[in-house]
Amino acid sequence: MPVKCSLGIDKSQAFPADLPIPGSGPELFYASRITHHASRITHHASRFTFHVSRITFHVSRFTFHVSRFTFHASERIIMEHTYGPVWVIGEQVNCQVVTVSLQLVGRARTLADELNTSVEVVLLGNHMTDEHVQPLFAAGADRIYMGNDPALELYQPELFTEMIVKLAGDRRPEIMLIGSTFMGRELAPLVAARLDTGLTAHCIDLVLDKDKILEQIIPAYGGLISIVCPEKRPQMATVSKGVFPKPDPDETRTGEIVMLDVPTGMTQRINTLEIIREEPEGVSLESAPIVVAGGAGAGDIEGWQKIEELAKILNAGLGSTRPAVDEGWIELETMIGQSGKMVSPELYIGVGLSGELQHMVGIVGAQVMVAVNNDSKAPVFEQVDYGIVDDCREFVPVLIEKIREHQEKQLTC
Numbered sequence: 001m002p003v004k005c006s007l008g009i010d011k012s013q014a015f016p017a018d019l020p021i022p023g024s025g026p027e028l029f030y031a032s033r034i035t036h037h038a039s040r041i042t043h044h045a046s047r048f049t050f051h052v053s054r055i056t057f058h059v060s061r062f063t064f065h066v067s068r069f070t071f072h073a074s075e076r077i078i079m080e081h082t083y084g085p086v087w088v089i090g091e092q093v094n095c096q097v098v099t100v101s102l103q104l105v106g107r108a109r110t111l112a113d114e115l116n117t118s119v120e121v122v123l124l125g126n127h128m129t130d131e132h133v134q135p136l137f138a139a140g141a142d143r144i145y146m147g148n149d150p151a152l153e154l155y156q157p158e159l160f161t162e163m164i165v166k167l168a169g170d171r172r173p174e175i176m177l178i179g180s181t182f183m184g185r186e187l188a189p190l191v192a193a194r195l196d197t198g199l200t201a202h203c204i205d206l207v208l209d210k211d212k213i214l215e216q217i218i219p220a221y222g223g224l225i226s227i228v229c230p231e232k233r234p235q236m237a238t239v240s241k242g243v244f245p246k247p248d249p250d251e252t253r254t255g256e257i258v259m260l261d262v263p264t265g266m267t268q269r270i271n272t273l274e275i276i277r278e279e280p281e282g283v284s285l286e287s288a289p290i291v292v293a294g295g296a297g298a299g300d301i302e303g304w305q306k307i308e309e310l311a312k313i314l315n316a317g318l319g320s321t322r323p324a325v326d327e328g329w330i331e332l333e334t335m336i337g338q339s340g341k342m343v344s345p346e347l348y349i350g351v352g353l354s355g356e357l358q359h360m361v362g363i364v365g366a367q368v369m370v371a372v373n374n375d376s377k378a379p380v381f382e383q384v385d386y387g388i389v390d391d392c393r394e395f396v397p398v399l400i401e402k403i404r405e406h407q408e409k410q411l412t413c
């Protein structure tokens with residue numbers, strides 16, 4: 001059971017209007033806030049049912065003491081919440097919607113159904129057609145806010161932030177999900193800061209609690225914790241590709257496309273001129289049937305090169321832990337785990353790594369797992385199918401030699 005932490009303890013609201021937070025539980029609806037709205041409420045005192053934004057109150061019997069600006073709901077108040085939409089900030093490359101956006105729409109659909117609300121996607125780019133966005137509808141979106149303009153051809157942090165923040169002010173999303181991509185990792189905090197709300201990065205699960213508050217689950221303190229943001233909206237989270245499955249497309253689904261205007265005359269301090277995408281070398285980590293991942297136990301660059309050689313001879317994808325990246329032995333793109341990639345190979349071999357949860361959440365889909373570590377008490381041994389207690393700097397060269405011999409034997413047979 002994850003421990004629960006809370007974001008956004010300030011009772012002020014994310015959105016500028018002085019209305020109750022859509023979807024906040026009755027226990028959060030403080031008397032002081034009711035008092036604050038008393039003058040507005042008296043406006044409608046002649047009616048037994050009145051509507052304040054998207055929250056409906058049904059008051060059976062009531063008394064207003066307007067002179068003291070106090071609303072005594074001494075009898076029964078039944079609150080029926082309606083929730084703002086669940087948002088996904090979509091991403092496209094050359095007009096093709098990226099996988100993580102579709103995966104997030106799938107999870108957004110589940111959350112929206114539980115909240116009885118809609119799924120909306122914001123997608124910014126250029127030259128996009130209805131055909132390009134159909135996969136989003138097929139994955140579960142009800143409405144797409146599309147910006148299609150040369151100014152949006154490349155990701156522009158300030159312009160994208162401006163457009164999303166402005167639209168969020170109008171649409172008041174309950175939840176906003178963003179992929180942990182290079183764009184999402186930068187865009188999410190920019191948007192969260194402007195909306196004055198909380199943000200949980202690299203979530204590994206998202207569920208609603210009994211009060212319909214989003215539990216944003218991350219590995220921390222040696223276990224899982226659930227972060228909640230009960231008093232600010234939207235509840236924002238970033239999620240890596242592969243955390244949620246890609247939903248089975250329902251090609252019969254359609255929805256509404258709303259075109260967005262691009263603000264003119266905005267001065268941007270940062271202008272993206274060009275995006276250069278590097279083709280990853282070697283076997284793709286995400287699709288490789290075998291993954292060899294190395295950690296701090298490699299010791300130095302020579303030790304790391306042996307792990308690299310092992311991956312090569314097995315035609316495996318090469319993964320890493322954070323310390324290996326920090327040491328400069330390998331690029332960040334190879335990091336597996338909460339802030340890295342999610343892999344699900346048939347065989348995973350972890351070499352010289354301790355088995356910290358932040359790494360291990362990235363390999364939950366692996367079928368057979370092997371670890372090499374010189375400490376028999378390393379936590380990784382509790383999580384794998386086969387454990388080898390040995391110094392990897394001695395063991396890996398021998399293993400490479402044995403594999404080579406085996407491969408040569410097979411060639412001559």
Ligand SMILES: Cc1cc2nc3c(=O)[nH]c(=O)nc-3n(C[C@H](O)[C@H](O)[C@H](O)COP(=O)(O)OP(=O)(O)OC[C@H]3O[C@@H](n4cnc5c(N)ncnc54)[C@H](O)[C@@H]3O)c2cc1C
Nearest residue numbers: 295296297321322337338339340352353354359373374392
């Ligand atoms: C918010 C957050 C997000 C994070 N995200 C990620 C993430 O996505 N991916 C990730 O990997 N980490 C992530 N981390 C870091 C993570 O918590 C661990 O610090 C990291 O995974 C540990 O890497 P490691 O196992 O290589 O190093 P260590 O924990 O230092 O373990 C090294 C292991 O090598 C063994 N060893 C030492 N020498 C040898 C030898 N000669 N032969 C064999 N074994 C040896 C040791 O016994 C030890 O068990 C994150 C941390 C935070 C706080």
